[in-house]
Amino acid sequence: MTISQMNSFPPAWLWLVDEAIPKWVKKSYSPKESWKDKPFTLDDAKFFFKGVEELSELFTDERPKGMPQYFLHPRYRSGYLLYFLPLQAAKFLTLFQMHSKAIESALQFARQEGVLRIADLGAGPGTASLSLLLVLLNQKLAAGEELPPVELHWFDTNLSVMKDGQFLVEELANSFPKLRGKVQLFLNELPWWKAPSKLPKSLALTVMGHILNESTAPQGEVDGFWEEIVLRSKGGGLLLVEPASRRPSQVLSSLRDEFLASGLIENTPARIWGPCLHSGACPMAEGRDWCHFSVPVQIPGKWFRGFSEGLGSERQWLKYSYLWLASEGFQAPVVASHLRRVISDALGRGPRPEVLICEPEAAGRWNVPTYGPAERATVKRGDVISVRPSSPERPVRESRGPLKSREKPKGFKVSEKRSRPKNSR
Numbered sequence: 001m002t003i004s005q006m007n008s009f010p011p012a013w014l015w016l017v018d019e020a021i022p023k024w025v026k027k028s029y030s031p032k033e034s035w036k037d038k039p040f041t042l043d044d045a046k047f048f049f050k051g052v053e054e055l056s057e058l059f060t061d062e063r064p065k066g067m068p069q070y071f072l073h074p075r076y077r078s079g080y081l082l083y084f085l086p087l088q089a090a091k092f093l094t095l096f097q098m099h100s101k102a103i104e105s106a107l108q109f110a111r112q113e114g115v116l117r118i119a120d121l122g123a124g125p126g127t128a129s130l131s132l133l134l135v136l137l138n139q140k141l142a143a144g145e146e147l148p149p150v151e152l153h154w155f156d157t158n159l160s161v162m163k164d165g166q167f168l169v170e171e172l173a174n175s176f177p178k179l180r181g182k183v184q185l186f187l188n189e190l191p192w193w194k195a196p197s198k199l200p201k202s203l204a205l206t207v208m209g210h211i212l213n214e215s216t217a218p219q220g221e222v223d224g225f226w227e228e229i230v231l232r233s234k235g236g237g238l239l240l241v242e243p244a245s246r247r248p249s250q251v252l253s254s255l256r257d258e259f260l261a262s263g264l265i266e267n268t269p270a271r272i273w274g275p276c277l278h279s280g281a282c283p284m285a286e287g288r289d290w291c292h293f294s295v296p297v298q299i300p301g302k303w304f305r306g307f308s309e310g311l312g313s314e315r316q317w318l319k320y321s322y323l324w325l326a327s328e329g330f331q332a333p334v335v336a337s338h339l340r341r342v343i344s345d346a347l348g349r350g351p352r353p354e355v356l357i358c359e360p361e362a363a364g365r366w367n368v369p370t371y372g373p374a375e376r377a378t379v380k381r382g383d384v385i386s387v388r389p390s391s392p393e394r395p396v397r398e399s400r401g402p403l404k405s406r407e408k409p410k411g412f413k414v415s416e417k418r419s420r421p422k423n424s425r
């Protein structure tokens with residue numbers, strides 16, 4: 001299956017982005033009292049577009065050092081709700097669908113525990129949690145079966161934006177019988193690295209979405225955070241999603257390498273839902289290339305489409321980097337040894353273009369087969385391809401420095417436990 005075949009939107013999506021969000025934004029953020037309970041119109045869209053536009057300028061891929069606390073301003077909160085929430089939610093939905101077994105694991109663990117506990121760190125308006133609720137609404141249940149009760153534990157330094165999200169969660173749970181009376185939300189106005197002091201001991205899933213790129217924990221504070229959060233994230237594990245640009249992607253790669261090197265997670269690909277198929281050193285943790293994905297998409301929603309056209313063109317790609325760790329009790333399937341993840345677009349335009357493929361320590365190169373233009377066109381960044389060991393398509397290694405000589409990410413240190421075994425595929 002290719003990465004691009006996995007994106008579809010649950011039926012409640014349009015309800016969320018075209019009804020619930022605009023209704024809340026108009027009610028809470030209209031400058032005139034008399035407008036607040038009227039339907040959201042094109043004039044409202046024009047009014048709120050200013051916030052979308054300015055926020056989009058602030059959200060350059062690489063966040064500036066000392067990122068301002070943009071959610072202090074109502075104009076940016078409303079802009080985020082109308083445009084960035086659907087955009088980021090589409091990324092979470094893509095990942096939840098691509099790794100549906102991780103979601104099944106979260107649900108299985110929740111059934112054992114009697115409750116689906118989700119931690120959402122740097123939650124903002126609860127984008128990841130709302131996406132997950134949309135996925136739960138879509139779950140097929142056997143006759144007489146119900147969803148388990150859901151506990152959402154949100155952490156963010158901005159309470160106002162979490163309250164926006166609280167309204168949306170309550171509206172969603174009240175509007176769809178499958179979730180009615182089932183969702184409990186806990187808001188914690190705290191930085192993400194303080195979460196373990198407030199979180200329950202075991203979680204069915206932890207998500208950190210678009211947060212490491214704009215906040216660095218003080219070294220003293222972060223000590224122990226990763227250890228605590230990885231150990232508590234049972235069921236579906238720990239999902240980290242960041243923008244597709246180099247620095248945040250390489251932070252994820254370096255974290256992954258540190259978790260493995262320190263023994264915080266065992267050295268097996270079964271502890272990683274994705275994107276990695278092996279547990280050797282990440283070949284993209286430093287240098288000019290980095291691990292990121294682009295998924296073609298058409299995000300449904302008339303207001304979203306209008307805003308994205310206002311920003312220049314209709315949005316046709318979802319771009320992100322991610323790391324999804326599996327928990328000890330619910331491991332990811334280990335793929336056959338001849339399979340590799342494609343981690344670049346086609347390099348060059350010749351008759352047999354090469355792509356980079358993910359190999360421990362150093363990226364390999366793979367010549368796309370020459371069967372025909374259709375086959376060539378279908379090999380894309382993110383796909384999993386077969387590279388038979390005896391075939392002439394065998395990847396050629398690019399050399400790269402050993403893991404220990406690489407720069408370590410700042411602020412994400414986990415304690416050393418045991419050295420890493422050599423055999424990691």
Ligand SMILES: C[S@@+](CC[C@H](N)C(=O)[O-])C[C@H]1O[C@@H](n2cnc3c(N)ncnc32)[C@H](O)[C@@H]1O
Nearest residue numbers: 088122123124127156157158191192209210215
């Ligand atoms: C880009 S938004 C992402 C929100 C949400 N996770 C999403 O994916 O849409 C980043 C969020 O991180 C929050 N934030 C910034 N620094 C933080 C910190 N040190 N601890 C917790 N949250 C923080 C901001 O208030 C904001 O809500």
